[in-house]
Amino acid sequence: MGNAEAFSSSNDITAGGEQHPPELEMYTPKPSKVQRLASILSIVCAGAALISDGYQNSLMTMTNVVFGIEYKKQYTSTVSTRVSNALLVGEIFGQIVIGLTCDYMGRKTALVATTLLIVIGGILATAAHGKTIEGMFWMLVVTRGMVGFGTGGEYPASSTAASEAANEAALTKRGPIFVMVTNFPLAFGGPLSISIFLIVLSAAGENHLPTVWRVCFGIGCIFPLAVFYFRLKMATSYLYKKGAIKKNVPYLLVLKYYWKTLIGTCGAWFLYDFITFPNGVFSATILASIVPDSATNPRKTGEWQLLLGTIALPGVLIGAYLCNLIGRRATMMLGFSGYLVFGLIIGCAFEKLSKIVPLFVVFYGLMMSMGNLGPGDMIGLLSSESYATAVRGTCYGISAALGKVGAAVGTQCFKPIQAHLGKKWTFIIAAICGVAGILVTYFFIPHVTGEDLRVEDAKFEEYLLKNGWTGSLGATESEEEDLKDQETNIELGKTPDNDSEKY
Numbered sequence: 028m029g030n031a032e033a034f035s036s037s038n039d040i041t042a043g044g045e046q047h048p049p050e051l052e053m054y055t056p057k058p059s060k061v062q063r064l065a066s067i068l069s070i071v072c073a074g075a076a077l078i079s080d081g082y083q084n085s086l087m088t089m090t091n092v093v094f095g096i097e098y099k100k101q102y103t104s105t106v107s108t109r110v111s112n113a114l115l116v117g118e119i120f121g122q123i124v125i126g127l128t129c130d131y132m133g134r135k136t137a138l139v140a141t142t143l144l145i146v147i148g149g150i151l152a153t154a155a156h157g158k159t160i161e162g163m164f165w166m167l168v169v170t171r172g173m174v175g176f177g178t179g180g181e182y183p184a185s186s187t188a189a190s191e192a193a194n195e196a197a198l199t200k201r202g203p204i205f206v207m208v209t210n211f212p213l214a215f216g217g218p219l220s221i222s223i224f225l226i227v228l229s230a231a232g233e234n235h236l237p238t239v240w241r242v243c244f245g246i247g248c249i250f251p252l253a254v255f256y257f258r259l260k261m262a263t264s265y266l267y268k269k270g271a272i273k274k275n276v277p278y279l280l281v282l283k284y285y286w287k288t289l290i291g292t293c294g295a296w297f298l299y300d301f302i303t304f305p306n307g308v309f310s311a312t313i314l315a316s317i318v319p320d321s322a323t324n325p326r327k328t329g330e331w332q333l334l335l336g337t338i339a340l341p342g343v344l345i346g347a348y349l350c351n352l353i354g355r356r357a358t359m360m361l362g363f364s365g366y367l368v369f370g371l372i373i374g375c376a377f378e379k380l381s382k383i384v385p386l387f388v389v390f391y392g393l394m395m396s397m398g399n400l401g402p403g404d405m406i407g408l409l410s411s412e413s414y415a416t417a418v419r420g421t422c423y424g425i426s427a428a429l430g431k432v433g434a435a436v437g438t439q440c441f442k443p444i445q446a447h448l449g450k451k452w453t454f455i456i457a458a459i460c461g462v463a464g465i466l467v468t469y470f471f472i473p474h475v476t477g478e479d480l481r482v483e484d485a486k487f488e489e490y491l492l493k494n495g496w497t498g499s500l501g502a503t504e505s506e507e508e509d510l511k512d513q514e515t516n517i518e519l520g521k522t523p524d525n526d527s528e529k530y
Contacts, residue, residue: 065192065261066192066193066195066196066264067192067196068257068260068261069188069189069192069261069264070189070192070193070196070204070208071208071257072138072254072257072258072261073185073186073188073189073192073208073209074189074207074208074209074211074212075212075250075253075254076138076142076181076185076250076251076254076258077181077185077208077209077212077213077216078212078213078215078216078219078250079145079178079181079216079247079250079251080178080181080182080212080213080216081212081213081214081215081216081217081219081220082216082219082220082223082246082247082250083114083145083149083174083175083178083216083247084114084178084213084216084217084304084307085216085217085219085220085221085307085336086220086243086244086247087110087111087114088217088220088221088307088332089220089221089224089243089325089328089329089332090240090243091107091111092325092328092329093236093239093240093325094107094110094240095107096236096325097236097237098160101160101161101164102164104442106161106164107442108438108439108442109164109168110164110167110168110171111438112435112438112439113167113168113169113171113172113175114171114172114174114175114178115175115304115431115434115435115438116172116175116435117171117172117173117174117175117176117177117178117179118175118176118178118179118182118427118428118431119179119428119431119432119435120176120179120428121141121144121175121176121177121178121179121180121181122179122180122182122183122424122425122427122428122431123424123425123428124176124180124424125137125140125141125179125180125181125183125184125420125424126180126183126184126420126421126422126423126424126425126427126428127420127421127424128140128180128184128420129183129184129187129188129420129424130271130272130276130417130418130419130420130421131273133263133267133271134184134187134188134191134261134263134264134267134420135188135258135259135261135263137180137183137184137420138181138184138185138188138258138261139255139258139259140177140180141177141178141180141181141184141185141251142177142251142252142254142255142258143177144173144174144176144177144180145174145177145178145181145247145248145251146177146248146251146252146255147173148170148171148172148173148174148175148176148177149170149174149244149245149247149248150245150248151166151169151170151173152166152167152170152171152174152244153241153244153245153248154241155167155170174247177251179427179428179431182407182423182424182427183419183420183421183423183424183427184420185209186205186209186407186410186411186423187411187419187420187423188261188264189204189205189208189209189411190205190408190411190412190419190480191264191266191267191416191419191480192264193205193208194264194266194479194480194481195264195265195266198479199351199477200351201412201477202347202350202351202355202408202412202477203347203348203350203351205407205408205411206343206346206347206350206404206408207343207347209407209408210343210346210399210403210404210407211340211343211344211347213403214339214340214342214343214399214403215340217307217336217339218333218336218337218340220243221329221332221333221336222333223243223246224239224243224329225326225329225330225333227239227242227243227246228325228326228329233325233326236325266416266480266481266484267416268501269416269484269500269501270415270416270417270481270484270500270501271416271417271500271501272417272418272498272499272500274498275498276417276418276498277491277494277496277498280490280491280494280496281418281421281422284487284490285413285414285418285422287471287473288413288414288422288471288472288473289422289425289426290467290471291409291467291468291470291471291472291473292406292409292410292413292422292426292472293425293426293429293430294429294467294471295359295402295406295464295467295468295471295472296402296406296410296426296427296429296430296433297429297430297432297433298363298402298433298460298463298464298467299398299402299403299406299430299433299464300430300431300432300433300434300437301433301434301436301437301460302366302398302437302456302457302460302461303395303398303403303434304431304433304434304437304438305434305437305438305440305441305453306395306453306457307395314328314331314332314335314384314388331384331388334388334392335388335391335392335395336392337392338388338389338392338393338395338396339392339395339396339398339399340396340399341396342362342395342396342397342398342399342400342401342403342404343399343400343403343404345400346358346362346399346400346401346403346404346405347404349361349400350404350405350408350477351477354474354476355405355408355409355412355472355474355475355477356405356409356468356469356472356474356475358400358401358404358405359401359402359404359405359406359409359464359468359472360401360464360465360468360469361397361400361401362397362398362399362400362401362402362403362404362405363401363402363461363462363464363465363468364397364401364461364465365393365394365396365397365398365400365401365461366394366397366398366457366458366460366461366464367458367461367462367465368397368458368461369390369391369393369394369397369454370394370454370455370456370457370458370459370461371454371455371458372390373387373390373391373394373451373454374451374452374453374454374455374457374458375451375455377449377450377451377454378451381450394454394457401464402464406426406430407423407427409472409473409475410422410423410426410427411423412475412477412480412483413472413473413475413483414483415483415484415486415487415488416480416484417484417487417500418487441453444456484500488500
């Protein structure tokens, strides 16, 4: 039975997605204990793996400081930007390519590929060498780009898998669960990377900075390896099995149907990363310029950086709570308004605040916390909920890739803005982007209420059929009989004889 037929009574579904028509229950039988456990495992694996993405994104924060001290002559502004942007460029390609892959070939295939890329790239980055220091930095550019391809691919692959698994395991709590296994690990990666840096620095000593950055790079390989086995065993979501389009994807119809939503998710993600990424990567550089004696003592900068990252974390938890209480769009606009308020406070009073380091760090942390509360939490959630299963990975990947374009542009512009306009203008521009984010969210982001993802699947299929599409959703003909057997077994309460991956 098609999705559209199954939702002939979809108006009976409440805004919160708590009540479902009889047709909806027929569309997906009540999951067995095995299927529910498989969904929970998928959620946990997504969260555990995304810690490595947060760690890799934040790794250059203190590494920039170390490189500036150890390789002062060679690590020019141009080289710094090149190394920092290598991860971003890799992430852009990874998000688009893996986004397509996880729609065509399945979430698990994409996740295994991203894990391997992160591990191999991380190992090569740890061992980076060259005949000259400049050659070493070029090797870092290539290897960090490989890591970026993997971490970028994690965004659509892990997030779509987590969203679909949460839809099956805990529908009414899907939003908060999604935030806690996606943005929280990403945000937690910042303080984690600084903590590891301080521990390694204490162990190796400040006279062995090359050892410090190489060990920190190597540790980044451990997190994806820790969940690799479980990813090999993870289940494929029922939503993907029933809603995937494995050939003849009608991209023109997809664009016509989702053009407004794509403008919203791409635009909001661009603005968020334009502010957040350069402020994250270069925050230690900003702190180093106002913290006394930090030019030769990276520990002091690291300690203040750890406080900054810690202050930013509560925003993730507040956003996870608010997303069901006041809605996704309202939460995102609230977060963007925080950029406006705190960006103006820091920018307009920069000369005075920079002389009071604790107060400066608190306001800076609150600005980053508001970013986590709003767009940091909601843009990924909305990108996973606003699109049908058949194109969820693709549209999520495109949105995230545009975000990384914003990050690359922001990183490229960050130091010229500081050099020509002054450090305060990086915060004033953040406030301007906050206003733009509010407008993009209000006019282009759909009002998603947390209803079952199958509702959007049904609407999308109905639109395709009305516009002459003749393809098919879900399993191929050779798989259909096996899928029907699975549905029957679940309805009868039977558990599979073999591994839960069949479900």
